[in-house]
Amino acid sequence: MNEIESVTVVGAGTMGSQIALQTALAGRYQVTLVDAVAGQLDRARAQNRKLVDRAVEKGRLTKERADAALDRITASNDVEKAAAKADLVIEAVIEDFETKKAVFTALGSAAGHDAILASNSSTIAISRLADITGNPARCCNMHFFHPVTVMQLCEVVKGPKTSDATVKAATDFVRSIDRTPVVLNKEIWGFIVNRILFAASEEAMHLLEGGYASAEDIDIAVQKGLNWPMGPFHLLDFSGLDIFYGAMQDRHRQGEGGDAPEVLRKLVEAGDLGRKTGKGFFEYEK
Ligand SMILES: NC(=O)c1ccc[n+]([C@@H]2O[C@H](COP(=O)([O-])OP(=O)(O)OC[C@H]3O[C@@H](n4cnc5c(N)ncnc54)[C@H](O)[C@@H]3O)[C@@H](O)[C@H]2O)c1
Missing domain, CATH: 3.40.50.720 (NAD(P)-binding Rossmann-like Domain)
Structure with a gap:
């Protein structure tokens, strides 16, 4: 070599x-x-x-x-x-x-x-x-x-x-x-980081959809309880909800997980894509 x-x-x-x-x-x-x-x-x-x-x-x-x-x-x-x-x-x-x-x-x-x-x-x-x-x-x-x-x-x-x-x-x-x-050592959809990120983000969205806690409180819980620098909803908004949604659909097509949660689909369809559009799970000053 x-x-x-x-x-x-x-x-x-x-x-x-x-x-x-x-x-x-x-x-x-x-x-x-x-x-x-x-x-x-x-x-x-x-x-x-x-x-x-x-x-x-x-x-x-x-x-x-x-x-x-x-x-x-x-x-x-x-x-x-x-x-x-x-x-x-x-x-x-x-x-x-x-x-x-x-x-x-x-x-x-x-x-x-x-x-x-x-x-x-x-x-x-x-x-x-x-x-x-x-x-x-x-x-x-x-x-x-x-x-x-x-x-x-x-x-x-x-x-x-x-x-x-x-x-x-x-x-x-x-x-x-x-x-x-x-x-x-072996290929797997999402590699390491995205698999773990997707699992955590999906769970956060299920908690939100089920009315168990607000997006604010879920983010605070993850930040303060797991020491993440940013909670999952802020991270989703920061990355762009359309990007995340597209990747979740790709994962589903490849038989690696369920379809994107309803709450995410609705935001994407409404054009609320996170920080870049001023609104996602949270609102931002443009
Ligand atoms: N953006 C991210 O956060 C991120 C993170 C990790 C990995 N990736 C991966 O990195 C890759 C690039 O993503 P990006 O966000 O930089 O995309 P991008 O759209 O910002 O850049 C892609 C570039 O490729 C150029 N291009 C298109 N066709 C080409 C060709 N045939 N020959 C040469 N150049 C060509 C485009 O002009 C563009 O400048 C993708 O595979 C993406 O999955 C992106």
């Missing part, structure tokens, strides 16, 4: 742009950030500039390190060229199977035989994409959390054909960019 020197991130949206930045901040990787949509690479660069400038202002980063990190990121709209020189490719395009399939097809033909090919998908297991590359042993999920520059965790998920060497290289890489890896 090649030592990882060059990392390509495909998809310069919310996740990809920050995965690229966190990688560049390690100070030892050349990073190529790829996007297919005009203007997105400029937006990603501007957002990353803002993030590092704020960190410099707060004294968490030196100006030299911030500038050096941004300089290490090259923008590209040619996925094949960017994949050809990478030792590790992290795919972070939109959560759409056909789009990811097209990207993994391109990676399969363009990336070197030794390159690790990872997907940051929250719900599409690597076993659905790995065979297309012709080299499934080199493929895994690397599931980072939003915002990547703040959230420490990365779930590294082993597909049925992923080699131990790939898992080791992926976990070593995660540590090298100052993030904490955990390994799932």
Whole structure:
């Protein structure tokens, strides 16, 4: 297996742009950030500039390190060229199977035989994409959390054909960019964190629907009794109820759990999607 020197991130949206930045901040990787949509690479660069400038202002980063990190990121709209020189490719395009399939097809033909090919998908297991590359042993999920520059965790998920060497290289890489890896030895819908989050959120909604307690009191109970920084309803509102609703429906379709609770469906249908629309389980100032 090649030592990882060059990392390509495909998809310069919310996740990809920050995965690229966190990688560049390690100070030892050349990073190529790829996007297919005009203007997105400029937006990603501007957002990353803002993030590092704020960190410099707060004294968490030196100006030299911030500038050096941004300089290490090259923008590209040619996925094949960017994949050809990478030792590790992290795919972070939109959560759409056909789009990811097209990207993994391109990676399969363009990336070197030794390159690790990872997907940051929250719900599409690597076993659905790995065979297309012709080299499934080199493929895994690397599931980072939003915002990547703040959230420490990365779930590294082993597909049925992923080699131990790939898992080791992926976990070593995660540590090298100052993030904490955990390994799932077998694929399962939602990986670890989302399964536990969904179970807790679903229970909170059932308590609310049953009239056992208010959303306020359920949140206070979880915050004060379990020491969560935020209760489940505030977390749902913060994440976006539509995102959560879509993921619950996906879980149901895959036979992994019940349909989304009524209270959630009604809010989504009313367009009350949480913090971003000013109203969800709670109301917010716009
Ligand atoms: N947002 C989150 O909180 C979060 C958390 C963990 C994992 N994820 C996963 O990360 C992935 C990306 O999510 P996001 O929130 O960053 O999405 P996003 O919509 O913000 O960004 C996706 C980017 O992919 C680009 N893109 C689309 N098709 C492309 C292609 N063929 N080639 C190159 N670029 C292409 C889009 O232009 C866009 O910039 C998804 O799989 C999602 O499940 C998201």
